[in-house]
Amino acid sequence: NIDPMAAMFNKAWFTQALHMCLAAFTATGFAVAGVHALMILRKQNQDFHYKAFKIAAVFATIGALLQPISGDISAKDVAQRQPAKLAAMEALYKTEKPAPLLIGGIVNEKKKEVNYAIEIPGALSFLAHGDFNAEVKGLDQIPEDEHPPVAITHYAFQIMVGIGSFLVLLSLMYFFILWRNKSVLNKRWLLKIFVFAIPLGYIALEAGWVVTEVGRQPWIIYGIMRTKDAVTPMPGIAWSFYLFTAIYASLSIIVIALLYRQIKMVPTLYSGSIDSSTTKAD
Numbered sequence: 090n091i092d093p094m095a096a097m098f099n100k101a102w103f104t105q106a107l108h109m110c111l112a113a114f115t116a117t118g119f120a121v122a123g124v125h126a127l128m129i130l131r132k133q134n135q136d137f138h139y140k141a142f143k144i145a146a147v148f149a150t151i152g153a154l155l156q157p158i159s160g161d162i163s164a165k166d167v168a169q170r171q172p173a174k175l176a177a178m179e180a181l182y183k184t185e186k187p188a189p190l191l192i193g194g195i196v197n198e199k200k201k202e203v204n205y206a207i208e209i210p211g212a213l214s215f216l217a218h219g220d221f222n223a224e225v226k227g228l229d230q231i232p233e234d235e236h237p238p239v240a241i242t243h244y245a246f247q248i249m250v251g252i253g254s255f256l257v258l259l260s261l262m263y264f265f266i267l268w269r270n271k272s273v274l275n276k277r278w279l280l281k282i283f284v285f286a287i288p289l290g291y292i293a294l295e296a297g298w299v300v301t302e303v304g305r306q307p308w309i310i311y312g313i314m315r316t317k318d319a320v321t322p323m324p325g326i327a328w329s330f331y332l333f334t335a336i337y338a339s340l341s342i343i344v345i346a347l348l349y350r351q352i353k354m355v356p357t358l359y360s361g362s363i364d365s366s367t368t369k370a371d
């Protein structure tokens with residue numbers, strides 16, 4: 090007996106929906122801002138592109154600055170609901186009190202150890218429980234056949250948080266320049282970093298989903314049904330998979346073609362450029 094509403098609004102929905110909405114604004118904002126930054130660098134329709142850049146950059150940077158706060162709420166929630174996922178995210182094989190936060194490192198799943206990581210003492214205790222001395226449950230307290238793949242979850246978490254931290258720095262730099270009332274148009278190095286950031290939000294977003302979905306394994310319904318038990322024995326199911334893949338691939342091609350057409354139309358719709366030496370950021 091499944092209650093779909095209860096399943097939809099389960100204990101994880103709020104933290105995950107909040108984090109995902111911010112991720113969508115951050116990823117799309119930086120992608121759009123980066124494209125306009127590229128056009129400004131190429132000195133094409135600077136007036137139009139600078140206005141558009143500012144709109145996209147506001148969404149991107151506010152999203153990026155809020156994301157670590159939402160990520161912290163998610164981490165505390167995961168520590169309560171899915172301690173095995175938290176342990177895999179941080180490759181915490183042994184229960185520790187206080188537990189360090191590992192940055193980077195290479196996971197050896199056979200030997201159950203992490204090499205070459207930077208350790209921040211007590212930081213995982215704080216991240217998970219808001220107390221630098223709290224105990225954090227390691228994988229040693231979870232039955233072996235309920236361990237998620239540790240290396241993938243750990244690397245994906247590092248990628249997400251690494252990119253998140255980089256985008257926070259970029260956002261702070263952007264706001265600092267605006268606060269000093271300087272024009273971003275003159276800061277070619279900053280525009281270049283925005284161009285570099287075009288794919289980063291999406292990479293963090295995909296890494297986040299890897300953390301969430303790989304980190305919950307081997308469960309499809311946490312603690313109730315294993316993923317292997319949910320695999321359908323229906324024959325021919327692969328065909329519907331191919332069909333949906335083809336539909337999504339065609340939709341993607343159509344969207345790319347429409348966006349490309351839209352971008353090509355810009356020079357005919359808007360013309361003129363602004364003098365970068367006289368323009369003030371507003």
Ligand code: HEM
Binds near residue numbers: 159160163256291301
């Ligand atoms: C900066 C620090 C960040 C922290 C501490 C953090 C933390 C987390 C945690 C703990 C989860 C697992 C949640 C769960 O399984 O219930 C998660 C998932 C996720 N993260 Fe992050 N994250 C950060 C940055 C980012 C950034 C920059 C993006 C994308 C722009 C992002 C996108 C996602 C997505 C899409 C998910 C899967 C959906 C969800 O579970 O909410 N995260 N993050």
